[in-house]
Amino acid sequence: MVVAAGLLAGLPLPTAPAIADTPGDFDFYVLSLSWSPTYCQDRGRSDRIQCGGPRPFAFVVHGLWPQYERGSPRNCDAGPRSGLPRKLVDGMLDIMPSPSLVRHQWRAHGSCSGLDAADFFALTRAANDTVRIPDRFIDVPDYLTVSPSEVEAAFIAANPGLRRDGIAVSCDSRRVKEVRICMTRDLRFRACAEVDRKACRTNRLTMPPVR
Template identity: 85%
Template sequence: MAVFLALSAWMTAGVPASADTPGDFDFYVLSLSWSPTYCQDRGRSDRIQCGGPRPFAFVVHGLWPQYERGSPRDCDVGPRSGLPRRLVDSMLDVMPSPSLVRHEWRTHGSCSGLEPSDYFDLTRQAHDAVRIPRQFVDLPDYLTVSPRDVEAAFIAANPGLKASGIAVSCDSRRLKEVRVCLTKDLRFRDCAEVDRKACRNNSLVMPPVR
């Protein structure tokens, strides 16, 4: 019996007691999308981000509650009447897509345990807490980089951030996102699973900011 109990405890270590319950998670991932890559794929169908007057570089994809292994999604927060238009519009400077704002609340924000306004306030705070390296604020031409180069630039710009707490996401040749792991009070932290899933390409292209 003792062996069975010990084995059961080992098998369930690190697994949340009640999966996909609002507020039951370990840390956040702030996902920053490289907007020029997204817009190359979407053309001008996303009129604010890709067809509007303002050019975008790194924008917020989302602030995602995470377990040490896996992540909750689409948590049950009761009847959903949709987000107020004013709240959606208030996020468009950092998340330039109304449909993205709504999707992120439904899929990820619902698992935060926060009210929508508090979740998006926290998302903005997370955005403001991560300094974008100066060379990526306005990129006038195509740039070839390695994932390690991008991580190193973010680490240099953000004291306390370590290589084990940031990951670059890519497609076959282009940089897509940078993901930064944060505690619930938005301090940098390690995240082994996120780091393991990072892009392993030797080099990537960053399309220019239009």
């Protein structure tokens, strides 16, 4: 028995199976609005609708993300993974101008909402409709130099009830990439300490022009 115990001591201990995130179990949403010209500078015209189509895009919806107060669920088990109906995907392209983005957002984030796909994307549209884009960011004909605090201040001025601790600008080393706005499950603005802590800290950024 002593020998057997010694042999067993050298074996790796079994690990507990990972616990999957549960659909509907989260605290709030983040509405992520992507500055399309930055994305298209990186992707060129490979994304034909968003970057190569006839319509120029400014801020577009990247996604509506269920969040915990710390961390976030992803890729929840939402049952059979049948593809999204084409009509549903096509119906989102005015605010999420990429079919692959719509499908990815459902798999990665919508599956954790506890809603079916149609209701999740209806909620995504409602969240987007809740936020007013500041006038200065609707039509940007040339490179615009801004600070993260200026972008936040413009959104706060345009959206009563939105506060500094409920919005965060995401960037790379020199450009605005996204604006992330925290919302309750019924789409009211709210604070979100962890999202705010991860905000861009670069003092000066550019926003490439809308083509």
